[in-house]
Amino acid sequence: MQHFFVTPSQVEGERIYIEGSDVNHMKNVLRMRPGEAVAISDGDNLKYRCVVEGYEEGRAVLAIQQRMPVDTELPCRIILFQGLPKQDKMELIVQKAVELGASQVVPVATRRSVVKLDEKKAAKKLQRWQQIAESAAKQAGRGYIPQVSSVLSYQEALEKAGELDVLLIPYELAEGMEEARKVVASIAQGQSVGIFIGPEGGFEKEEVDAAIRQGAKAITLGRRILRTETAGLAILSILMFRLEG
Template sequence: MQRYFAENAVKENVFHIKGEDRHHIVKVMRMKEGDKFICVDPSQNSALCSIAEITDEHVASEVVQWIEGSSELPVNITIVSGLPKGDKLEWIIQKGTELGAHRFIPFTSARSVVKLDAKKSVKKAERWQKIAKEAAEQSHRTMVPEVFAPLDLMSLLKLSGDFSYKLIAFEEEAKQGEDSVLYRTLSSMNKGESLMIVFGPEGGLADNEVSLLQSAGFLACGLGPRILRTETAPLYLLSAVSYHFELMG
């Protein structure tokens, strides 16, 4: 069933859907009064709703039944990606959203081929956020992951102080068979805690970047015995988190 994220909380048992979502309901899905869809409020509560009224400004959808349960990971995972080439970051955001990521932070790494100025960064971030929203609707999430405009390393280090755990996916550790750091980290995490994990661009992280991250409390970890591409590694990590917290129990 189609799912939409409401910008405002329910009022008198009715959600008012506006903007692009209203256009999608009316012009793309061609829904009529009485048709039903899922609406998610800003507090991540989901409800089965029925269209009560369609106007030029909004779609008024009345709550039929609130839906129990959540599809969210029990821990908050922030994926930090050194800016990759082409549309790889879009792929990471789309698939990472489907796999349960809480937040995406691109950063301008020393070995990033792509360089974005402030204007392009804002425009890109708007597109990335739209991709995350559409993927969250498709995968029946109860929240839309936040997507940052690209940060430099110093800004990233400052932001990292807010996280419970911090890791670097470092291929040198993978080559040495060091996968226990990831296991120990996930085993130590409790529900609601946060993990920030940094992935390099195609050329990997520079030695000085790894040193600065480690000085800020990041631990280097491997992701198994194979060397993964920059767009594959975040998806491996999220799959491992899902298995550890959602399937092992």
């Protein structure tokens, strides 16, 4: 079943009105006809099962058949602070992080980040990453579209992370799997969690020390060295399994 997002203002009584580019996608790409089923999320903890009723000037009209609370969100708000990787790896990271339940992805310029984005390139990349987040949210049946923030410096990222309850920084020099298990097991439903992942080459020790001073726990993800595009998804998978239900 196709899945679309609306705002609560687009829900009027027993009808939902789809607007913007989604109308063309429904009508001319997917060729959805009256009577076809559609899943809708309103970004405000409600999802709907609808059928296409028809098309008006510039919008699609859906008839609501069923209202349900959203049950696809994790009980913790998880923000992935991702060191900027090379090439198009960020696209994969955003896609999979959204599928695994991340509430936000924050690209971070660290000391070992090879990629340097000027303002124009950063805006274009951000637009692309947000489109990928929306597509992944639709595919995963998320209740809302997670945000991909603008690129932050490492210090800006630490300041933002200071608002969260739990900070984790997987680090290849961290030791003690038992301690890592205890840290993950201590995370409670309702807490906010930040995960810091380094770029290719990892974090410099000074960056790890700065995160620890901010309250982060340095943990190991095992004896194997994981690529930057793997490490964040590994810890997100662990947290999803730990917190789900």
